[in-house]
Each structure stands twice: as structure tokens, then as C-alpha cells.
Amino acid sequence: MPENINIEYKENWNEEHLKQICSFANANGGVLFIGINDKGDITGIHNFKKLMDDLPNIIQAKLGIFAEVELLESDKKYYIKISVNPSSMAISLRGTYYQRTGTTTKELTGNALTEFLLKRSGLSWGDVVEERASFDDINESSVKTYKADAEKSGRIPDVITLTTTDLFEKLHLIDNGKLKRAAIILFGKDPEKYYPQSHVKIGRFVSNDSSPKFHEIIEGNLITLQKRVFEIIETKFMVKNISYDGVHRIETPEYPFAALREAIMNALIHRDYMGSMTQIRINDDSFQIWNDGPLVDGLTIEQLKQNHPSKPRNKLIAEVCLKGGYIEAWGTGIPRIINACRMANLPAPTIEETSGGFQITITNISESALIKLGLNERQIKAYQYVRTHGKITNAIYQKLNNIGKTFSTKELYELVSLGLLKHSGTGRGSIYTFY
Numbered sequence: 390m391p392e393n394i395n396i397e398y399k400e401n402w403n404e405e406h407l408k409q410i411c412s413f414a415n416a417n418g419g420v421l422f423i424g425i426n427d428k429g430d431i432t433g434i435h436n437f438k439k440l441m442d443d444l445p446n447i448i449q450a451k452l453g454i455f456a457e458v459e460l461l462e463s464d465k466k467y468y469i470k471i472s473v474n475p476s477s478m479a480i481s482l483r484g485t486y487y488q489r490t491g492t493t494t495k496e497l498t499g500n501a502l503t504e505f506l507l508k509r510s511g512l513s514w515g516d517v518v519e520e521r522a523s524f525d526d527i528n529e530s531s532v533k534t535y536k537a538d539a540e541k542s543g544r545i546p547d548v549i550t551l552t553t554t555d556l557f558e559k560l561h562l563i564d565n566g567k568l569k570r571a572a573i574i575l576f577g578k579d580p581e582k583y584y585p586q587s588h589v590k591i592g593r594f595v596s597n598d599s600s601p602k603f604h605e606i607i608e609g610n611l612i613t614l615q616k617r618v619f620e621i622i623e624t625k626f627m628v629k630n631i632s633y634d635g636v637h638r639i640e641t642p643e644y645p646f647a648a649l650r651e652a653i654m655n656a657l658i659h660r661d662y663m664g665s666m667t668q669i670r671i672n673d674d675s676f677q678i679w680n681d682g683p684l685v686d687g688l689t690i691e692q693l694k695q696n697h698p699s700k701p702r703n704k705l706i707a708e709v710c711l712k713g714g715y716i717e718a719w720g721t722g723i724p725r726i727i728n729a730c731r732m733a734n735l736p737a738p739t740i741e742e743t744s745g746g747f748q749i750t751i752t753n754i755s756e757s758a759l760i761k762l763g764l765n766e767r768q769i770k771a772y773q774y775v776r777t778h779g780k781i782t783n784a785i786y787q788k789l790n791n792i793g794k795t796f797s798t799k800e801l802y803e804l805v806s807l808g809l810l811k812h813s814g815t816g817r818g819s820i821y822t823f824y
Contacts, residue, residue, distance in 0.1 A: 390429065391429060392427070392429075392492045393491075393492060394416070394417070394419070394489055394490075394491055394492065395413070395417065395418065395419040395420065395489075396419060396420050396422070397409045397413075397419065397420075397421050397422070397492075397494075398422050398425040398426060398427055398429060399421065399422065399423050399424075399425070400423075400424065400425070400426050400432050400434075401423070401424075401434065402423050402434070402440055402444070402469075404447070404451070406421060406423075407447075407448070407451050407452060407482050408482060408487050408494050409421050409487075409489075409494050410448060410452060410454075410456060410471065410473050411452055411480050411481070411482045411486070411487045412487040412488050412489040412494040412495070413473035413475075413489060414452065414454055414473050414474070414475065414476040414480040415475075415476065415479065415480050415486065415487060415488045415489070415497075415505070416475065416488055416489040416686075417475050417489075418472075418473050418474045418475040419473055419489065420470060420471065420472050420473070421470075421471040421473070422468060422469070422470055422471075423440065423468060423469040423471070424437075424466070424467065424468025424469060425468055431463050431464070431466050431468055432466070432468075433466030433467055433468060434467060434468060434469065437460055437467040437468075437469060440469060441458060441460055441469070444456075444458045444469070444471065445458050448471075451482060451483075452480055452481075452482060453480065454473070454474075454476060454480060456471050456472060456473050456474075457471070457472040458470075458471050458472075459471075459472070477509070478509060479505065479506055479509040479510075486502060486505065486506075488505065500661060500663045500664065503663070504661075504702075513701075513702065513703050513704045513705055513706075514570060514661075514662060514663065514702070514703060515569060515570045515571030515574065515662075515703045515704075515705040515706050516569055516570075516571070516704075516705055517569060517570050518564050518567045518568070518569055518570075519567075519568055519569065519570050519572075519573055519583060520567070521583060522567075522568045522572075522573055522577070522583065523568070524553070524554075524568070526568070526573060526577050526578055526579070526582075527553060527568075527572070527576050527577065527578065528576055528577060528578045528610060528613075529553065531575075531576045531610050531612040531613055532553050532556065532576055534612055534613075535556075535575075535576070535612050535713050536548050536549055536551070536556065537549075538713045538714050538715070539712055539713045539714060541714055542712065542713060542714025544711070544712040544713075544714065545559065545712050557572060560708075560709050560712065561705060561708075562575070562576075562705070562709070569705070570583075570584075570662070571703070571705040571706050571709065573610075574587060574610065574611055574662060574706060575610055575611045575612060575706060575709055576610050576612060577610045578610075579608075580608075580609070580610055581608055584662050584663070586662070586663075586664065586665050586666045586681075587608075587662055587666070588606055588607060588608040588609075588666050588667075589606070589607045589614060589618050589657075589666060589667045589668075589669065590604065590605075590606050590607075590666050590667070590668050590669070591604060591605045591606075591607065591618070591621065591622065591626060591668075591669040591671070592604035592668075592669070592670055592671070593626050593671050594670060594671065594672045594673075595672075595673065601670075603625075605621055605625065605626075607621060611657050611658075611706070611710070612713075614657060615653060615654055615657055615715060618653050618669070619646075619649060619650055619653055622649065622669070622671070623642070623646070626671050627642055627643055627644070627671075628643050643676070643753050644676045644733075644735070644751050644753055645729045645730060645732065645733040645735070647725070647729040647732075648725075648726045648729035648730050648733070648738070648751055649676065649751075651722050651723075651725045651726045651729065652676075652678050652726055652749050652751070653669075653678065654710065654715055654716055654722065655680075655722045655723070655726070655749070656678050656679075656680040656747075656749075657680075658701065658703060658706055658707050658710055658716070659680065659682065659701060659702050659703065659707075659747070660680035660681055660682055660702075660703075660746075661680075661681040661682030661702065661746075662703070664681030664682055664745070664746070665681045665746075666681075667679070667680045667681075668680075673755055673757075673758065674752060674753055674754050674755050674758045675750050675751065675752050675753065676750070676751045676753070677748060677749070677750045677751075678748070678749050679743070679744070679746050679747070679748040680746055680747055680748075681745065681746045682702055682745075682746055682747065683742050683745060683746065683747060684742060684747060685700045685701075685702055686700075688700055690740050690741065690742070693723045693740060694723055694724065694727060694740065695724060696720055696721055696724055697720045698720060699720035723740065723749075726738055726749065726751075730751060730823075731823070734775065734776040734777060734778075734779055734823070735751065735752065735753060735776070735823065736752050736754075736809070736823040737823060738750060738751045738752070739752070754772070754809070756769060756773075759772060759809075762807060762809075764803075764804075764807075765800070767786075767789075767790040767792065767800060768800055768803065768804055770789060770790065771786050771789060771790070771800075771801070771804065771821075772804065772809060772810070774789060775810065775821065775822065775823060779822065779823075780820045780821060780822045781801075781810075781820070781821050781822075782819065782820055782821070783797050783798060783801060783819060784817075786800070786801055786821075801821055804821065805821070810822065810823065811823065
């Protein structure tokens with residue numbers, strides 16, 4: 390079996406390998422083999438008797454954990470298997486912490502170390518008391534707004550009658566009378582005073598320009614940001630498509646507002662507040678929002694696309710937003726974005742980890758962009774048909790463009806190969822839809 394996140398091979402033992410054992414304990418556990426090379430070939434070891442006596446004691450003395458040490462044999466070659474269970478406590482080697490990432494053992498430093506230690510203690514970043522802050526730093530207008538929103542949600546009984554202190558006690562935003570970081574992010578007058586990158590940056594880009602045509606930097610607490618960011622995008626950055634139904638003028642936004650709201654809330658709640666600012670890039674054919682901080686351990690992109698057990702980076706911030714009615718339920722944000730795009734007959738959003746953070750891209754491919762991709766008039770007509778009707782078949786493509794089946798099949802295949810449409814079914818049951 391090749392090396393992976395849970396398996397490591399070493400030909401000989403030295404105490405540097407304690408780093409791998411430490412990293413296994415700080416992750417999901419793992420197995421370290423001594424006497425096997427990187428290719429997985431058994432090379433054997435000669436001092437196995439001494440190692441079998443020494444290793445359990447060395448591991449316990451240096452790391453404070455118990456590991457199962459077994460002697461194995463194959464073709465008269467002896468090798469050792471060290472099995473490490475995951476630890477509920479943070480394990481260090483000479484004061485340094487290591488964690489397993491893929492097949493690599495990495496030393497934890499800076500924000501990654503802080504987040505790891507908080508997680509091991511059952512806390513998140515927002516649970517830490519902000520010693521520099523006082524209730525003078527709280528924006529009472531934002532508290533009033535939150536109380537009104539929470540009353541509508543019905544998730545906090547008698548919320549209107551609560552004082553700010555009582556509300557913060559109920560929301561677990563204070564500890565022995567002192568404000569936690571989450572209180573400043575959610576309700577602070579000036580969160581940037583304590584966390585300089587807590588703002589949101591928005592830019593409107595044209596074609597392939599690297600510099601925005603115009604941009605805005607929006608500051609404030611989360612209660613303010615989640616509304617102001619959306620309002621500014623809608624009024625200053627969004628182009629509305631105009632159509633008419635008889636004499637009635639119809640304005641359709643470039644991107645579904647429901648998807649944008651969810652994406653903005655997702656970024657503000659789950660971002661790393663010790664990292665860079667949240668960034669929104671609006672192009673002619675895409676809306677892209679990026680927040681610092683990769684996915685938390687145990688979550689994958691594919692899991693996010695379905696209703697999944699929630700593992701919020703900022704649990705306290707997420708809980709306050711849930712009670713305020715700003716999010717419906719943990720673990721449903723990304724599926725709601727995908728569904729909003731589907732309802733607007735847009736392709737499924739691209740969801741990825743990039744540049745140390747998490748990014749969602751909602752695509753709204755314009756006719757000019759389709760021409761640049763090399764599509765002909767028939768293919769563009771078919772693509773727009775899918776936007777209106779949700780799907781197209783080979784028979785409809787033929788009728789729409791007055792062409793034969795062979796030519797229709799070829800052109801539909803080109804749309805699939807470009808990633809614009811998805812093909813499912815066989816024969817007469819074949820349909821072409823967005824992803």
C-alpha cells in the first residue's frame with residue numbers, strides 16, 4: 390500500500406520519526422512502519438530486538454502517549470509496525486506541534502497552531518476573550534437590529550426585552566463580564582480596531598483586466614456587513630437584464646439574489662478572521678467570492694454540496710447568526726446556493742479551495758463569452774434554451790436548428806466537452822442540462 394495520510398514508511402529508526410508519530414496523534418491516527426522503504430518494499434531491520442524494548446518507552450517519554458508496537462516478519466525480514474491512535478489532547482514534541490497533511494508532516498505555527506490548540510480545547514477563535522475591549526466598543530444600533538431580526542426568527546424567547554448584557558450572556562458572547570472576540574466581530578463599533586482585515590473588498594472587472602474598473606471597501610461588524618455588502622452589490626455592481634412582457638418591463642439580475650446572500654453569509658461566518666479580508670470579484674460572466682481559511686478537517690468539497698453535518702470554523706459566530714435568522718440551519722448553505730443557481734437556470738457554481746482559502750464562483754455566461762469559446766449560433770441558441778427550460782434533448786436541438794441527428798449529436802457533444810452542459814441518460818432518454 391502506498392504512503393498516505395495514515396501510513397508512513399521508514400527504512401531505519403531515528404528520533405526524528407517521532408514527528409510522524411506526533412502528527413498521527415494530532416490528526417486521525419496512523420501507522421508508522423520501520424524497515425520498509427518509500428516504495429513499500431520490505432528492507433528489514435537488524436536491531437529489531439532492541440527497538441522492540443526501547444520504542445514504547447521512548448514514545449511515552451517524549452510524547453506522553455501510548456503506541457502499539459508490533460514485530461512483523463516476511464521472507465525472514467523483520468520490520469516494526471507502530472500504530473498510533475488519534476489523541477483528544479494536543480500532543481507536542483519538545484514543545485513543537487505537528488500535524489499530518491496528505492503524506493506530509495508539517496509543523497504547526499502562527500494562526501494554524503492557534504486554531505489547532507483552540508479546537509483541541511473545544512473552543513473556536515471567537516470564544517477567546519478580547520482583553521482590550523469593553524462594552525463601549527459595542528454598537529447598540531447593531532444590537533437593536535439583531536434583536537428585531539431575532540424576534541422575527543422566533544429563535545430567542547422575549548429577545549426584545551433583554552438588555553445588551555443579558556442578550557450577550559444568552560448568546561455566550563461574554564465570559565466573566567468580558568467580551569469575547571465574536572462579540573466584537575458581530576456587534577463592534579469598529580472591528581478593524583482589533584482585527585484589521587475584517588472588512589470586505591468588492592471589485593468590478595471588465596474582460597481580462599487585472600485591475601478593477603471600480604471597487605469598494607466595506608467596513609463594519611457582521612450584522613452591518615451582511616446587509617450593506619449585498620445592498621452595495623445590488624445597487625452599484627450588478628447589471629440587470631431588461632426584457633418586456635407586453636408593456637411590462639422586467640428586470641432580471643445577473644445572478645440570483647438568493648445565491649448571493651447565502652454566499653456572502655457563508656464567507657462572513659466561516660472565514661479566518663486572523664487572515665486576509667473577504668474578497669468579491671464581479672466579472673462580466675462570473676461572481677466570485679473568496680474568504681481566507683481552508684475547509685476544516687473532516688469536510689470535503691463533495692460533502693459540502695449536500696446537506697452535511699456542520700463543522701463551522703467559527704462555531705460561536707455561526708450560532709449567533711442562526712438564532713438571529715440570518716442562516717436557516719447549519720450545513721445547508723452550499724446546497725442552497727446550488728439550488729438557487731439551478732432555479733435561475735445557471736450552471737452549478739464552482740466550489741474550490743485556493744490560495745489558502747475557500748472560493749465560490751457563480752457563472753453567468755454571456756453571449757459574447759459563448760462566442761469567444763467558439764460556439765456557433767445553433768449552440769448559443771441551445772445554451773439559452775437550457776437557461777430558459779432547464780434541459781434540452783437531441784430531438785429538440787434538431788427541431789430548434791433545423792438540422793439532422795448526426796450534426797446535432799456532434800454539436801451537443803462539443804457543449805459537453807467544454808463543460809457547459811452535462812449529458813445524462815441513453816438513447817431517446819438522453820438529456821442535456823447544466824451541472
